[in-house]
Amino acid sequence: MLKIRFHGRGGQGVKTSSRILGRAAFLDGFIAQDSPIYGAERRGAPVVSFTRISKTPITERGFIFDPDIVIVMDETLLNDWLARPLEGVKKGGAVFVNAVSGFPPPAGHDDKVFITYDLTGMALEIIGKPIISSPAAAAAAKITGLISKSSILEATAEELAELDLKDELLEKNIQLAAEVYDVIPTPAINTQESEPITREVSPLEYEPVTHEEVIHLDISNLGNSALRRTGNWRIFKPIVDPQKCTGCLVCIIYCPDSCITLDENNKAVIDYDNCKGCMICLRECPLRAISSVREVRVYA
C-alpha cells in the first residue's frame, strides 16, 4: 500500500487533490481510499487530506501517520508547528514541496527525496488563481509511479466537473495537470511497510475524592490567539509605503484581524505574524500606500 498525505491551506484545493488522486488510482484498477480532515480553520488555514492506494483491501482509516509521500502545497507550511507536514514520513519516502525555488532537504530529513516545483506560479499563470488541486494531484500521481497520465487527467476532469467547473476553466486545469505530470520525475521511493510507531498507552484512571476542583472548560488567558501565527496562511503579503502613508486609520479600521497599528511616526505597521493576506487594507487605502508581493519564505 502507498500512503499519500496532502498538506495545504483552506482554499488551495487540498481535499480535491486527494480525491483526484484517489479516483485516478481507482480508474487504474487499484483499491483506493481518500478522505479529508476538517478542523475549525478556514480559507487560508492549514488543512490535510489523505489518499491510500493498494492492490489489496485497505484495513486503515483516518489520519496517515507514516506516509510514503507527502505533498506540501505551500512551502510556508514547513515551518508550521501545528501542520508539521514532514512528521512521520518514512525513511526513503518522497516529499513534494510547492515552492518558488529548490532548496536542500531540511535538517534531519536528508533520508528523503525532496522535489520542488512552483505550482502556484504556474496556476496563477494558466488559470489566474492560486488554486492547485489538479497540479498537486498530478505531481502526486507521477511521484507514485503507479498512476497513468490518462487516468489522472480523466480523474481531474471528473472531480472538477463535480465541483461545477466548466468549459474553459476545466480545460485549463487539465492542461495544468498534464504539464505538471510531464515535468515531475518518478523517484525511487521506499514503499516498505515501516516499523509501527510505538507510543506509551496511559489510560485515564479514576482518582478517588480529593479536594481538588474539577476541570472547567474556561479560557482565561485572553488574547492568546496571537500564538497561532495565522500569518503563515498568506499567499500574498501587503507592504506599506511609509512615504505615502498618512496614518488615516482606514486600513486599521477595516482589517478583519486587528493586524495593523500605528507606529510612533503615525505610519501603519502590519503584524506579519498574523496577517492572513486578505488585502482589504490594500483595496481600501485611500492613498494607495499599500502594495502586494507574493509571499516567499523558503524553509531554512
Added chain:
Amino acid sequence: MRDVKAITSNLAAVEMMKVEMLTGNVAAAWAARLADVDYIPAYPITPQTEIIETLAKWIGEGVMKAKLVQLESEHSMLTAAGTASLTGARVFTATSSQGLLYGFEMLYNIAGWRAPLVLVNVSRGVAAPVTLEPDHNDVLAARDSGFLQFHAETCQDVLDLILLAYRVSEDRRVRLPSIVNMDGFYLSFTREPVHLPSQEMVEEFLPPYIPTLPFRASRPVVKGASVLGGHIYTYFKHNIHESMRRAIEVFEEASRHYGELTGRVYRPVEGFYLEDAEYVLVMSNSFTTMGKRAVLRLRDRGVPAGLVKIVMYRPFPSDQLAELLKNRKAVAVLDQNISPGMGGIIYQEVAGALYHQRNRPEVLMSVIGGLGGKYISLEEFEYIFDVLQHPEGRKPNTPLFLFRKDELESVKRALGLAGLGGEMG
C-alpha cells in the same frame, strides 16, 4: 430491620421542623425557597406547572427573594438556567416529559459547562400516544447527559433530595447539575405530611454557591469554547465521569450531615426487609411504596421477600447495589420504562453491576410495568414474587410485561370503539 434509614435521636432538631400537608410539587417549591435560590427560569407543562405557580406567588408576595422568568420554551428555559448558573446564581427549574426532551440538547451543555443547577422533572409518559401520567422514559433519556439523578418515593424525598442535590452539585469536587425526579400525579398532585426544615437548618447544611470564574467586568472569561481534537474532548468527558463517580461519596457525606440536622439519612440505594431476603425486587420512584406493601404481605405469608430502592440513579451506585443483592436467590428489576427492542433500561444496568459480584443471584429477571402511570396492583407485585420463586421455564431477560385480564378486556373494548377490529365493543 424495617428500614435502613438511620434514625438519629436528634429530637430537638426534628421538633424545629414544621409538618405540613404538601403535594410533591409544593414540596419542591419549598425546597427551592429554603435553598434561597436566586433564579427560576420557567415554562409551563403538566404536571409540573404547580411548582412554578407556587414560586411565582411567593416571589410576588415578597416571602421569597428570587427572579422568576417565564421563557418561551424549555430549550430556552434550560439555556437561561445554565448561563445564569455560570454567572453565579443558584438556579432552580422544573419540567416534565416532552418539555425535558424539547430542551434535551441543553442538558449535555449544562453538564459540560459544569453549571450546578437543580432541575426537577415531574415524570410523565412520552408521546405518542400523548399522555399525562408517569413513567420514566423521560428522565432516563437524560441519564447519559452528565446530570446527577435522584429519584423520589415520597413528597418528603422530593424536598430532601432537592436540598441534598444542591449541596452535592455545587460541591467543588463534583460541580455537575442534578435532576430530582418525582412521579406525576402519584407525587406531584398527592398531598401527604412533609417535614419542613427550618431556614437556619438549611443555611447550616447548604453553604453559599461560589461560582468558578463567573462573568464579571473585572475578569473577562471565555466559556463554552469548541474543542477540536478527540484527545482533549475525551479528557473533558472523562473529567465529568470522574466527578460523577466522586459524587457518590460526596452524597453520602452530605447525607450524614443532613441526617444529623433533620434525622433523615438518605443512601444511594436503600433496602427494605433485606436482612434475610431471598427474593428481592429492585425499583425506584413512587411505586416503591406499593412494592413495599407487597413485600409486607409476602412476609406475612412467610415468603422471605425484600426490596431495594434506587435513590441515586446517576452516578449509578453499582458497588452498593451489588453488595445489597449478593447471596440472594432471585432478583427482579421492575422498570417503569421501555427501550423498545431491548426491554427495561435499569435491568441492563443492574445486570452490569452484578456481573463481577461473587455470589450473585442465580436469577435476574426483567419486569416492565407502570407505563403511562398504569397502576401496578398488589396481585401483579405478588405475581412477580411468584415467578421469582418458580422461575423455571421463563427466560429471565425477556421482560415480564405486567398486565391484567380486566385491563386487556378494557383495551379490546377501546380498540373496538375506536373502529379497529371487527365489531364494536
Added chain:
Amino acid sequence: MSETRYKTLRDVPLQEYLAPGNPLCAGCGATPVLRMFLKALEGRAVFVNAAGCFTLLHVYPYTPFKSSWMYTAFASAPAGAQGIRDALDILIEKGKVPPEEDVKVVCFTGDGAAYDIGLQSTSGAIERGLDFYYLVYDNEAYSNTGFQKSGATPYAAATATTLPTKLQKEGHTGSKKDLFEIWRSHKPPYVATIAPSHIVDMLRKIEKASKYRGPKLFISFTPCPTGWYHDTSESIRISKLAVECGVWPLKEAIFGEVKHTYVPRVLKPVEEYLKTQGRYKHLFHPQRQEHIIKTIQENIYQYWRRVAETEKLDIIIPPA
C-alpha cells in the same frame, strides 16, 4: 443627535479587544463589525453566541477575545443572554455582586440562528424586554456548514442547496425574510441595520442604542468571500456597493419609528453589486438572465419609492 462622539473615522477608539490570530476566513466581513462593537462597549460585555462561523472564534485553548464570551447552542443564544442578564440583576439586587462588576450582554449570532432556528428565542427575549444587544452577522446563508440557503438568502443567490440548474435557473427561488420588520413589529427600543463599510454610521447607532434599556438589535451586512465567491480584498467594497445600490438600506427604528440613516441620492444599478460575486454569476453567464436581474432591480426600486414617499426623501429612482 449632534452630541455623538463619532464624527469621522478619526473618532474610532484605537483600543483593541480582539487579538490577531483568529481562525476565521481571511477577508471575513463580520470581524470588523465585531471589533467595533467591542470597542464601543469597551470590552465590558459578554458575547453570547449561537452555532455558526464565530463558534470557531474560540478553539480550545485559544481565544482572540479580551472580553467575555459564552457559547450556548444554535437555537437559544437570546435565552443564554437572558440567563446572564437576569442572574446579574438578581445577584446585584441581593448584594451578592457589586454593581461595578456588571457587564452588558450581547447576543452575537449568524443569520441561520437569527432568521431561522433561533427566531422564537429572539422573539421571546424582545417580548420580555430583555436589556441586551443582538448583533447578527448576516452573510445570507449557513456559511459555517458550507453555504447552504437560510431564511436570509436573497432571491436568485446560488448556495450549496440552491444551485442554479437547467430546471431551476434562478438559484434560490424564495426571497429574504425581512428580519428588521419582524423584530420591529415587537416595538423594541432600538433596531438598526449596519454595514462594515459604514463605520461611523455603525458606531453612532451603537451609541444611540446604548441610551435605551431593553432590546437593542442590529443586523449587519456581512460579505463572505468563501460563500459569496469574491476575492478576500473585496469585502468592504462590496459592502459599500450594497449600500449605494440600495440592496442594503441603512436604517434604524426607535420604538418602531423607522428612519433611514443614509440615503443614496442616485441608486447605482444593482448589476454593479451582483457582478462582484460568484453566487450571482449564473445571472450573467453563460447567458444573461435579464428578467431575473430586472426583478431584483425592480424590488429595490419599489422599496426605495416607498421609503421616499413615507420619509419625504429626494431620491432619483426610475419610474415603474
